[in-house]
Amino acid sequence: MAFRCQRDSYAREFTTAVVSCRPAELQIEGSNGKREVVSGFHVVLEDTLLFPEGGGQPDDRGTINDIAVLRVTRQGSQAHHFTQTPLNPGSQVQVRVDWERRFDHMQQHSGQHLITAVADHLFGWKTTSWELGRLRSVIELDSPSVTAEQVTAIEQSVNGKIRDRLPVTVRELSLDDPEVDQVRGRGLPDDHAGPIRVVTIKGVDSNMCCGTHVSNLSDLQVIKLLGTEKGKKNKTNLVFLAGNRVLKWMERSHGTEKALTALLKCGVEDHVEAVKKLQNATKLLQKNNLNLLRDLAVHTAHSLRNSPDWGGVIALHRKEGDSEFMNIIANEIGSEETLLFLTVGDEKGAGLFLLAGPAEAVENLGPRVAEVLEGKGAGKKGRFQGKATKMSRRAEAQVLLQNSISTERAEV
Structure with missing residues (x-):
């Protein structure tokens, strides 16, 4: 059975019951940047609104009865919620998700599915892995090189499909369903149990996936491909932003432009030339x-x-x-x-x-x-x-x- 967060990725809070609570430890990054171990509890609920990490997607953050959940991990069919305060088994609890983090992950993950499908359709490139990073996401393509023109073609295609407001649906298939063989995927985890979850972008892609997704591509708003980086042997990394991350990126870039305009005392279009002159002057001074x-x-x-x-x-x-x-x-x-x-x-x-x-x-x-x-x-x-x-x-x-x-x- 899928978790509540997978059945309804837009749900922000709900009530469920505590199944178990046992002592546990968690390794986190401390304020000094070093890893440290904190003591707490692994809480298992009858159902959960908080997505456990999986499928390349990080876990959710949120609260259980206003108690912060520091980590959510999947163990077989259960989700383990790490808290520093115990909860009584059998008690009813209110679960709330950090919606800003959740929606960001939904946008990046659905964006990855869309980019992966378009890259495959246009150029036959397979996605071999991907990473949903804190500030940007990266798709590893099975191609030794990707040109700037090809990046532009992918970006134009994915944004066209966003404007078409294509629906995104989630279905569950049994393992012996013949349709499973037609669905894109990179295999199931060893401890997978129950039906197979399939995420479909209408007319574009069907893919096995356990993550949370938007229900319509219009919720992605826009996708910006930042370019490519050299990947592993014969691979290329495609860097992208989706949705609100694009807006935040533009805000940061605009702030940088304003600061440079004040420092260099010239318009945005002259920034590069002004920096080149400063570099040449600095080299001469150093010499x-x-x-x-x-x-x-x-x-x-x-x-x-x-x-x-x-x-x-x-x-x-x-x-x-x-x-x-x-x-x-x-x-x-x-x-x-x-x-x-x-x-x-x-x-x-x-x-x-x-x-x-x-x-x-x-x-x-x-x-x-x-x-x-x-x-x-x-x-x-x-x-x-x-x-x-x-x-x-x-x-x-x-x-x-x-x-x-x-x-x-x-x-x-």
């Missing part, structure tokens, strides 16, 4: 800045070399700089008698460091400097460089180097 930084590195190296403090440990920090800046200084100095300790980046935060000088000393002291700066690095042939998270401890690292040099001289 000039790199040349200046190299010149500064050479000048700095000569200044250090000619400094009256030359010898022992020479330390230098510069907020602006990179690995190349430090290596140019080390190359220009080229000393094997002096320890050169260079750092760049945030004086109190993260940055880069380089230790250069006598190979044996650098090999021994490099890891110790990295430890003091709470970073990591590697080195060879008289150089050790890496990343540091605590640049504020530069003075400690410098003292470590100076003490090491003093100890070596005392021993000699």
Whole structure:
């Protein structure tokens, strides 16, 4: 028997009874983005308005007696509702569905059936899988390539059928019904029981499906194909939006256009050209800045070399700089008698460091400097460089180097 949500996808609330309630755990994504396990209960109802995930469609959200349902999964002929509050078996409960989420899934799923059928009819491409994503949906087509002209042809055809207001109906067929062989489908789940549910778009497609669907293509409003992406071997992914997602996409795009118009101080039609000019100007500035930084590195190296403090440990920090800046200084100095300790980046935060000088000393002291700066690095042939998270401890690292040099001289 189909669930209430499958018999009437437009129903938003109804009353049923609790069959069972047992302790369970659910893995969810926490506020920090990491997976975490929460304790709760698996509630089984006599019937349900909340669709359990299946057929490429995510599960519904909703409430049972105003208690939030965090997940709905199918186990054989039952739907398990995960809640964090127990419900008494035998009690009557009011079930409500999150209608915005449900209707969105109906639009995307029926849209997928329509696109799949049209792609097959026009070009003979079979759909091998599909994904109903949070912001967009993807259909995997059994074709190594799809041209822009073919995408346009599919989009025009599906939207024409939406304008024709074609009805969408749901029937149940027995497993031995000869009509089953005429219905498109990718097979039944191993634990399937009972009749086969068939979703038909009049004159277009009949397909085995357990999901929730619109009753008329007019409820799809419009379908927008966003283009194609490279899929698995010899497959192409077709990206699409249906219904309200198209309107939200247009709203986001319009908001972006308004923001760019204000920032670039030009009309929408000139956005691309304005960004290209900015990119070219940025590249030129980066090139000039790199040349200046190299010149500064050479000048700095000569200044250090000619400094009256030359010898022992020479330390230098510069907020602006990179690995190349430090290596140019080390190359220009080229000393094997002096320890050169260079750092760049945030004086109190993260940055880069380089230790250069006598190979044996650098090999021994490099890891110790990295430890003091709470970073990591590697080195060879008289150089050790890496990343540091605590640049504020530069003075400690410098003292470590100076003490090491003093100890070596005392021993000699």
